Amino acid sequence: MADLVAILTSAVVLGSIYGLVAIGMTLIYGILRVLDMSQGSMVMAGSFVGWAILSSAGWNPVVAMVVAFVLTFALGAVTQLVSVQPLLGRGGFDFEMITFITTFAVAIVIQNVALEVFGPRQKGVPPVFDGSVEVYSGVFLPYQSIAMALVSIGLMALLGLFLAKSRWGMAIRAVAQDLDAARLMTVPIRRMFPLVMGLASALAGIGGVFLGGLYFASPSAGELPLLYALIVVIFGGLGSLPGTIYAAYAIGLIQAAVSVTIATTWALPILYAVILVVLVVRPQGLAGRPSEARL
């Protein structure tokens, strides 16, 4: 029973943070058909914000999240403007492949700027919340993890609400489904694209504040989250928001289950084996639908 509780709590915590970091990538892929490789550096930037603000006494975690949001929003919007916007509507090349590389290039630049500014050493980020609670006999859950899960779920719910209910949210979904028709409805796509990439990056940035508390802030802190986000996004079915969330929790669950019942060291090999099998059987991912190229 303790094992089960441990697996489930850990799955929820892991799944939530994977979901938060990956959902922005799905959003970007949905409207732009860009696999945004700069999302990892947004996590990294967020963890440095967490380090800078939380390690100076008296700063509160809400401020850290707000600053991370604003900073990575701007960083994401600028990334779009330099690496994707100039390529729009030109034709004659493989848009998805080229933007995969251009956003990756921006990520490397950001990473190296961080290296110049902060140096290569890992910096401990104080947890947003200290201490832990015993959820079941022998199963302890750090407050940091609870906060991370709650904030991630809250932000994903807010994003879902925004997309489902607001005028702009509806327009974002419309752009993802039929770009030309959305333009005929007067949706200003050239203004929307950088804003959406900013929003997506800001979610990853807030994720970074928490991940920094679990691991460290360092220039390479975005590499692993980027890899996970890529796997979640593809496993869920490129461009599918519900698929991304299923995939995030599925991956969290597999990882937690293997770690608790077998051994932590087996978590990754078994996870990748499962992903390999699922993708070979169902290459479009859990919730993906075959779709045609568009930009």
Next chain:
Amino acid sequence: MTEPVLDVRGLSAGYGETTVIRGVDLQVNPGETVVLIGPNGHGKTTLLRTISGLIQPSAGEIRLDGVRVDRRRAEELGGLGLVHIPQGDHLFPELTVEENLLMGAFPRASWRRRREALTQAYELFPQLRERRGQRARTLSGGERRQVALARGLMREARLLLVDEPSLGLAPVLIEAVYAAVHRVAEAGTTILLVEENFTYIGEIADRVCVLEMGRIVRTGSLTELLADRTIAESYLGVL
């Protein structure tokens, strides 16, 4: 003399290296319904897509109410009162019927009046009210066409472009679609409509232009064109 709502001069456009329309001249006057007739693949859709800014022209001028618009993008032109109901509907497949309609009222000024516009749309197409919560991809072809038309009527159009509203529909449905277009024309909307033949346009066409090989080869009233045997035979349509 009144200024035309749409004034196209010497317009050429195409895709990449391929020129599809070559030096098209076309005027549509206020309140008029002009029908563009021509065989498949001769540039009717390309002409509409160029007018609405989805394709950038390689030469020529487009004026909307006297204002040059040939370098504007589609998303800007919509704000100037151009409404384009595209060929093949282009609905948003995962949005509901009502959300599709609401997208038609996306510009801020129209958004404020979206409730009244929805009520009007459901009056014109009562079937859509029953389907309002259904995703567009689950609709039948006739229902989709209704959504496409209704979505185009959600905001006020200075110029309405309609691309082959009969495409792929059974004759009885086509008649219903044209009845709707007719009502819109009667209300005074300026319309440029594309069709492949004369079968359904008798009621609505004030003027007909024939587009062949990317050029407008004849313009006149339907009666005038029907008097020309070669044209009449080409475009009477087989049913």
